[in-house]
């Protein structure tokens with residue numbers, strides 16, 4: 001498999017540190033509000049990557065943090081803690097807010113068929129790990145105390161900027177909102193590892209530390225949680241493109257300074273979902289959530305399908321028109337899948353399977369090209385394979401894509417059957433007579449009965465699933 005590595009800015013063959021095993025880390029949500037569908041685009045694409053690695057036979061361990069402290073309104077260490085802002089907004093405690101929005105996040109994930117990572121760790125559970133790593137960084141000369149806070153000294157590194165020849169707008173996020181420069185910093189790029197009471201006195205959650213009562217910076221959380229559960233070598237680190245700088249740049253700085261060797265091999269960044277008016281936001285314009293889409297009648301899996309139709313390294317524009325187009329394509333695909341349901345559990349033609357799975361694998365081996373992988377699904381349905389082989393292919397492909405093709409097809413067949421139960425007795429009787437006439441090869445009579453059925457406002461037709469009766 002080849003994936004684009006943002007750190008080398010090249011597509012590279014994926015070779016994990018330990019053969020057959022993958023250590024994968026994902027920056028989790030900051031749980032001060034609902035996730036918007038842009039955030040969820042990132043988690044959908046990461047889910048496909050994880051499931052494809054599993055499909056290939058890797059033993060994947062995936063870890064995600066929950067940011068419940070330390071993420072300030074500016075990623076550049078200024079402003080309020082987002083959690084505190086959320087708590088004030090809703091007149092609740094930070095922990096109440098964290099619990100509520102963590103649950104809401106996983107509800108959304110479930111609706112979108114996003115698998116829960118093997119380990120989910122809230123930052124507030126790891127304070128002793130943060131203190132251990134920060135203490136070591138101070139000892140090694142990579143961190144210093146100033147004005148009551150502990151900072152990472154970026155001048156001690158040979159190379160600090162890793163991802164930085166990206167477009168300015170991708171980097172702007174670190175210094176946005178015209179906030180004041182922190183005068184405690186020795187170098188402009190230095191960042192906070194630990195805040196103490198000298199700053200943000202009203203912070204609700206605080207812990208004792210060798211440097212005074214305070215709380216951790218956002219960046220140190222991900223480094224420590226990753227190392228705690230995945231050890232010293234990380235294979236893939238994922239996140240939205242806005243996290244490249246400063247968040248991921250800082251994670252690399254502090255992890256490698258602490259470990260004394262390279263840390264993460266592949267960086268997988270998902271580009272943004274935008275609206276017509278620009279970047280998606282929780283504070284301006286329509287706050288686009290999964291629940292909002294549902295309230296407008298959209299199946300969350302249609303949104304997942306919409307995301308998969310585009311490559312993760314391209315910005316994607318959300319509009320209801322675009323979503324409607326995806327919904328139409330999804331329904332057509334489901335209808336085609338319904339025609340192969342009778343192949344379930346049948347004998348699979350191994351040679352045909354191998355021939356048809358190749359297109360799917362080629363698509364995903366080529367930097368997770370999900371749009372091409374969907375084309376491979378259509379190719380299976382169009383092929384001359386038997387239904388048992390088609391069914392197995394769709395089942396395996398949908399394990400990775402997770403757009404619920406088989407479940408949706410079964411549901412549509414069921415709802416047609418239920419609709420059939422509303423058919424008046426008189427029509428059912430005529431349909432029965434027509435079937436008998438057909439059986440007796442009396443096609444003239446069969447046609448006559450069909451005309452009668454049509455006259456009464458019903459349509460009877462033969463499909464691959466058998467006779468279907470519906471209202472005209």
Ligand code: AMP
Pocket residue numbers: 027028029030031037038039040041042067238239240241242243270271272273274279280
């Ligand atoms: P947050 O909850 O703000 O920490 O963000 C959660 C994830 O969503 C991070 O990986 C972000 O990089 C990502 N993200 C934020 N905005 C967008 C967007 N508009 N499109 C895609 N991913 C995003």
Ligand code: ZN
Pocket residue numbers: 026027028222247
């Ligand atoms: Zn992170």
